[in-house]
Amino acid sequence: MKQVKSYTSKDFATDQEVRWCPGCGDYGILKQVRDLMPELGLEREKTVFISGIGCSSRFPYYMNTYGLHSIHGRATSLATGLKMTRSDLSVWIITGDGDGMSIGGNHLIHLLRRNPNVNILLFNNEIYGLTKGQFSPTSEQGKQTRSSPWGTVDHPFNLSALALGADASFFARTVDRESKHLRETLRQAHEHKGASLVEIYQNCNVFNDGTFSAFTDKERKQQNTLHLEEGSPLRFGDPEKPVVLTWKNGAVGAEEMGASDPGSHWIHDPYDRAKAQALSRLSDDMTYPRPFGVLYREERAVYEDLLAEQQKVIAPKRTADDLDALISGDAFWQVGQ
Amino acid sequence: MKAGSKDLAKATVLFAGDSGDGMQLTGGQFTQTTALSGNDLNTFPDFPAEIRAPAGTVPGVSGFKIHFGSAKVYTAGDQVDTLVAMNAAALSSQMDQLKEGGLIIANSNGMDARNLRLAGINEDRDLLGEAEQRGFELVSVEITRLTKEALKDSPLSNKDKDRAKNMFTLGLVYWLYDREPERTERFLEKRFADQEDIREANIKVLRAGHHYGETAELFRNRFSVPPADLAPGRYRNIKGNQALSIGLITAAHKSGLELFYAGYPITPASDILHELARSKAYGVQAFQAEDEIAAITAAIGAAFGGSLAVTASSGPGIALKTEALGLAVMLELPLVVVNVQRGGPSTGLPTKTEQSDLGQALFGRNGEAPLPVLSCASPKDAFDVAFEACQIALEHMTPVMILSDGYIANGSEPWKFPSSSELPEIQPPVHKAEDGDYTPYKRDEKGVRKWAIPGTAGAEHRIGGLEKQAETGHVSYDSENHQQMVRERKEKVERVAHGYAAQEVSCGSKKGGLLVISWGSTYGAVRTAVERLHKNGIAVGQYHLRHLHPLPSDLGKLIERYDQWLIPELNEGQLLQLIRSTYLVDAKGLNKVQGVPFAHREVEEAIVGMINEKK
Numbered sequence: 009m010k011q012v013k014s015y016t017s018k019d020f021a022t023d024q025e026v027r028w029c030p031g032c033g034d035y036g037i038l039k040q041v042r043d044l045m046p047e048l049g050l051e052r053e054k055t056v057f058i059s060g061i062g063c064s065s066r067f068p069y070y071m072n073t074y075g076l077h078s079i080h081g082r083a084t085s086l087a088t089g090l091k092m093t094r095s096d097l098s099v100w101i102i103t104g105d106g107d108g109m110s111i112g113g114n115h116l117i118h119l120l121r122r123n124p125n126v127n128i129l130l131f132n133n134e135i136y137g138l139t140k141g142q143f144s145p146t147s148e149q150g151k152q153t154r155s156s157p158w159g160t161v162d163h164p165f166n167l168s169a170l171a172l173g174a175d176a177s178f179f180a181r182t183v184d185r186e187s188k189h190l191r192e193t194l195r196q197a198h199e200h201k202g203a204s205l206v207e208i209y210q211n212c213n214v215f216n217d218g219t220f221s222a223f224t225d226k227e228r229k230q231q232n233t234l235h236l237e238e239g240s241p242l243r244f245g246d247p248e249k250p251v252v253l254t255w256k257n258g259a260v261g262a263e264e265m266g267a268s269d270p271g272s273h274w275i276h277d278p279y280d281r282a283k284a285q286a287l288s289r290l291s292d293d294m295t296y297p298r299p300f301g302v303l304y305r306e307e308r309a310v311y312e313d314l315l316a317e318q319q320k321v322i323a324p325k326r327t328a329d330d331l332d333a334l335i336s337g338d339a340f341w342q343v344g345q
Numbered sequence: 346m347k348a349g350s351k352d353l354a355k356a357t358v359l360f361a362g363d364s365g366d367g368m369q370l371t372g373g374q375f376t377q378t379t380a381l382s383g384n385d386l387n388t389f390p391d392f393p394a395e396i397r398a399p400a401g402t403v404p405g406v407s408g409f410k411i412h413f414g415s416a417k418v419y420t421a422g423d424q425v426d427t428l429v430a431m432n433a434a435a436l437s438s439q440m441d442q443l444k445e446g447g448l449i450i451a452n453s454n455g456m457d458a459r460n461l462r463l464a465g466i467n468e469d470r471d472l473l474g475e476a477e478q479r480g481f482e483l484v485s486v487e488i489t490r491l492t493k494e495a496l497k498d499s500p501l502s503n504k505d506k507d508r509a510k511n512m513f514t515l516g517l518v519y520w521l522y523d524r525e526p527e528r529t530e531r532f533l534e535k536r537f538a539d540q541e542d543i544r545e546a547n548i549k550v551l552r553a554g555h556h557y558g559e560t561a562e563l564f565r566n567r568f569s570v571p572p573a574d575l576a577p578g579r580y581r582n583i584k585g586n587q588a589l590s591i592g593l594i595t596a597a598h599k600s601g602l603e604l605f606y607a608g609y610p611i612t613p614a615s616d617i618l619h620e621l622a623r624s625k626a627y628g629v630q631a632f633q634a635e636d637e638i639a640a641i642t643a644a645i646g647a648a649f650g651g652s653l654a655v656t657a658s659s660g661p662g663i664a665l666k667t668e669a670l671g672l673a674v675m676l677e678l679p680l681v682v683v684n685v686q687r688g689g690p691s692t693g694l695p696t697k698t699e700q701s702d703l704g705q706a707l708f709g710r711n712g713e714a715p716l717p718v719l720s721c722a723s724p725k726d727a728f729d730v731a732f733e734a735c736q737i738a739l740e741h742m743t744p745v746m747i748l749s750d751g752y753i754a755n756g757s758e759p760w761k762f763p764s765s766s767e768l769p770e771i772q773p774p775v776h777k778a779e780d781g782d783y784t785p786y787k788r789d790e791k792g793v794r795k796w797a798i799p800g801t802a803g804a805e806h807r808i809g810g811l812e813k814q815a816e817t818g819h820v821s822y823d824s825e826n827h828q829q830m831v832r833e834r835k836e837k838v839e840r841v842a843h844g845y846a847a848q849e850v851s852c853g854s855k856k857g858g859l860l861v862i863s864w865g866s867t868y869g870a871v872r873t874a875v876e877r878l879h880k881n882g883i884a885v886g887q888y889h890l891r892h893l894h895p896l897p898s899d900l901g902k903l904i905e906r907y908d909q910w911l912i913p914e915l916n917e918g919q920l921l922q923l924i925r926s927t928y929l930v931d932a933k934g935l936n937k938v939q940g941v942p943f944a945h946r947e948v949e950e951a952i953v954g955m956i957n958e959k960k
Contacts, residue, residue, distance in 0.1 A: 334595075335763070339377060340581040
């Protein structure tokens with residue numbers, strides 16, 4: 009039996025200098041991913057990071073695994089081709105809000121519907137960083153940027169709703185500042201068999217500083233974030249006097265936890281599609297806090313497994329004779345000897 | 346009138362009818378039978394872009410042309426000897442293709458007032474009479490009625506009975522060209538194995554058509570085209586897209602790799618996707634991607650993973666793939682990209698042939714992004730070209746483009762196919778774990794880097810579209826390094842030419858006089874024209890260019906042996922520019938963009954015109 013190598017976080021670092029802006033949220037994500045790799049028992053030679061274009065897409069250069077820094081928006085389709093032919097590899101896609109939802113939006117939704125067993129880390133900073141500060145498909149309406157001096161009139165994407173609409177089998181949200189939550193979320197993404205999409209709120213401290221501060225500032229986050237844990241009630245606010253969300257026949261409400269009937273509490277079930285859909289829209293108008301953690305997951309057949317099953321049914325006999333039969337076809341004739 | 350029998354060296358038959366009349370199937374059956382009779386042949390289907398254009402109209406006419414003979418046949422024929430017209434639209438739109446005094450077999454039931462109206466012809470006109478007045482030999486047969494008559498006891502519906510009329514036509518034409526219908530009977534038995542009524546009806550009508558030829562004494566002559574003197578060997582009839590697909594599968598076997606094919610439906614390349622999708626048992630993964638870009642990038646992902654990766658499309662799709670093609674150039678991964686050209690620009694003429702994407706293939710990428718470009722000369726040549734393209738891609742670690750076109754893709758000809766054991770093994774430069782340290786962009790004497798495939802321990806590396814430092818492959822913005830890498834990539838591609846055989850003319854004068862330089866599907870028309878003129882003592886030769894990039898290193902010397910140069914192309918002069926600028930010769934173009942191949946007469950006229958002008 010092959011000996012599984014034991015790695016440390018350092019073994020996943022390359023000799024390349026990391027070149028994100030000082031203070032960029034990407035550093036924290038890189039650290040968590042490097043730390044996580046040995047914990048997952050992944051082998052370097054069997055792991056591939058694939059990215060598109062953008063600040064986050066430099067990521068593969070900093071991971072001592074196989075890596076491909078591709079072109080804008082296409083990491084998802086490169087990964088699909090790779091995973092179809094190499095189901096033995098652990099494939100990690102690194103993309104951003106512009107890369108994954110704008111120029112590469114088509115490939116993202118098609119990857120999600122096909123459901124190959126890959127992990128997508130979508131760094132959402134609600135801005136174009138590498139091109140120096142234009143609005144992105146997740147920028148809030150009205151945002152003033154260099155390309156929207158009077159404010160953008162574009163309605164933004166809600167990635168969780170988009171993913172559910174594309175029949176994603178796993179969707180989670182986390183944030184760069186919460187390192188433990190980030191790592192645990194990525195672990196769950198890895199453990200999920202199928203396409204796992206993780207939206208990582210990532211602060212661009214140069215072009216969009218503080219855009220997620222409502223969810224990361226010590227004073228505000230209790231009120232604005234909802235930490236999803238399977239089997240636990242959805243509670244938020246002051247830990248001394250938490251508010252709990254209720255779910256009554258599909259209607260969402262909020263009550264003071266102590267004063268409410270436990271039977272009405274919304275208990276998180278990530279396998280419940282209707283509840284996941286409600287969660288995806290919960291904080292659209294900020295009346296409710298933003299959910300973090302695994303919003304939705306389901307067990308659905310994995311693309312490369314379906315392909316392999318089909319292959320088994322066809323049961324190829326790979327011999328040179330077969331090739332000659334293919335070349336000759338069944339209607340050939342002989343001329344001369 | 347009893348028909349005499351007349352031996353012919355060559356014949357061209359055009360089956361034309363409504364797209365619902367089954368003309369492609371009729372032509373295909375006639376082709377198979379003709380091939381098995383030992384003739385050389387070449388076919389060309391011509392069908393409308395619409396799936397079902399309104400029945401009976403001119404846009405709905407579907408044609409299938411076959412040129413066959415007891416001598417070598419290089420084109421689907423210029424002028425038609427026999428036109429089979431199933432309705433007024435077919436007759437009126439195709440009559441001009443007939444040679445002087447040519448034969449028309451017309452379904453007179455398809456020429457009534459209603460059919461004339463649908464064809465946009467004044468109902469008072471007598472189309473058949475006009476054909477006779479023009480000196481054509483007219484054989485008017487009530488094909489629809491006779492078909493129904495033959496099936497009067499069949500339980501089929503009237504509509505289904507009507508659909509069998511193409512078999513009556515086929516039977517009749519079989520009789521005319523002295524062919525037996527047995528092979529088609531076997532085909533019908535297999536095709537309709539589970540549909541007894543349809544099977545029996547078609548066979549019955551086929552035989553009825555054949556007997557009708559025998560008994561009705563319609564024709565002045567019956568024709569016989571004796572077998573061609575083909576080189577000994579095993580033959581099959583093959584279409585271009587089919588040959589190309591088989592070439593790809595063969596190359597995968599010969600390199601010990603899995604074939605990964607990614608495509609998006611597009612005319613006229615889709616048949617490659619179909620062919621490979623049904624070849625899963627041969628270890629092929631065929632992926633229908635969400636768009637053209639996904640197709641090529643999925644292929645690049647598979648190439649990174651160690652597969653023989655291929656994508657195909659036509660001009661508009663190739664345009665979409667362009668950025669990713671640049672990535673493949675930069676990554677230096679093997680990839681084969683097929684462009685089955687059609688009329689352009691934009692959506693252009695999807696079902697018509699053209700050669701106007703040569704410039705796109707050679708130069709259509711941002712940055713200095715050279716890659717080998719090969720072209721297919723004919724349907725059977727697509728096998729050799731596909732195999733060679735894979736060989737170059739894998740052994741030189743580069744994307745390679747194949748240029749085919751609609752004429753080659755859908756045309757067919759007999760192919761003396763090889764045995765797989767005759768073909769060389771393909772040896773990609775794979776880095777193995779035991780080879781020690783891996784330096785991604787370290788090159789061998791051919792300028793080729795090693796291919797380290799994920800799973801190979803100790804060779805973990807990162808590559809991407811950013812410029813790379815020589816050897817290490819690390820990102821580098823250094824100006825001198827960029828110059829060096831641009832040159833290294835270019836020289837690597839140029840060294841591909843070292844593997845070519847010595848260049849020879851295809852036919853005609855070996856030196857002196859006029860050289861016709863052809864590429865792609867113009868091969869057949871040019872070959873026919875040059876052979877005919879050369880036989881008549883005209884100093885003209887043909888050189889056919891398969892390798893459009895890099896050009897053969899001895900081509901300049903070959904060109905210098907002549908005094909005049911003519912380059913016929915189905916574009917406005919794209920190879921012409923390249924040859925003029927590369928070799929500084931005063932070559933002239935013969936250019937046509939009408940969606941149809943050259944007639945050999947057009948090439949002959951251009952050759953004679955140029956020679957006379959010089960005198």
